[in-house]
Amino acid sequence: MDLEQAAGYLRARGRRMTVQRRAVLQALAELGCARGVGEIHARARRLAPRLGLVTVYRTLDALAAEGVVRPVFLGDGRTRYESAEAERHHHHLVCLGCGRVDPFEGCSLQRLDGTVVGKGFAVATHRLELFGYCRDCRERA
């Protein structure tokens, strides 16, 4: 999703496209998947040096509400975000050695979304993360 498209999504709901939001979107596009708020803030500051951390939080929240970005939870108490982009449905490979996060696209669970499982539970979406060790960490051991 490019900036103009994102701006359209926002304006359609009475929201505004500001230099700060542009900077955050640009940072997300450059950084790749599942990045922490601090990292996004640091990167976005290249484009908007006075950008405050609070604004990054608010911006990511607003963009997530519009479906422009997606939050990722890995269980360490920090929320990461990634562009909701044209990218395909994917999950994450989380290295327990170095903390690195890479996308993983072989998900066989999409077929569950939209179906009813168990005792009448209608699945809307799912979250899956794979934990293990990346090649580098294994070679290093």
Place this chain on the structure above:
Amino acid sequence: MDLEQAAGYLRARGRRMTVQRRAVLQALAELGCARGVGEIHARARRLAPRLGLVTVYRTLDALAAEGVVRPVFLGDGRTRYESAEAERHHHHLVCLGCGRVDPFEGCSLQRLDGTVVGKGFAVATHRLELFGYCRDCRERA
């Protein structure tokens, strides 16, 4: 896993079985899957009224390290726990309407654990949660 078994796990590592830990384990056994620390604390206090919240945190942490309990992360910034019990491998159905959490046992991803996927990533374990609406919430709508 019963109390004696859990006590054995602890003693084998130089740890001790205290009334507080007994209370926490009992609370977990009574409560079912994926319960918050506050809820566990409240329940355990029935058996040990002076039990402090801090001790519950520490106890759950220690028991998780011994594999007696398992942490569950649902992305709301709170850690839940459940007994690691003889229970089978399962995941969770999280209702977006009422917040209720139920176990879900139809997981086809166990075959991934222990294999190598993508660019040399060795999968150790995985985490999966399904989000949607339970029967009650759907009937209510």
Place this chain on the structure above:
DNA sequence: GGCTTATTGAAAGTCATTTTCGGTAACTGC
């Protein structure tokens, strides 16, 4: 029963995230 030391409870401290509030700048209507 006495000893060693893991464990406990209360208070204080972290850290990610949210709220508050006075000031600023996008969009709207002219």
Place this chain on the structure above:
DNA sequence: GCAGTTACCGAAAATGACTTTCAATAAGCC
């Protein structure tokens, strides 16, 4: 273009889950 409305911004303070500190206590070992 220009003014007005109000969404948005930044900084400081607040929140909430969780952790650390430290003196007192009690498991497990003899």
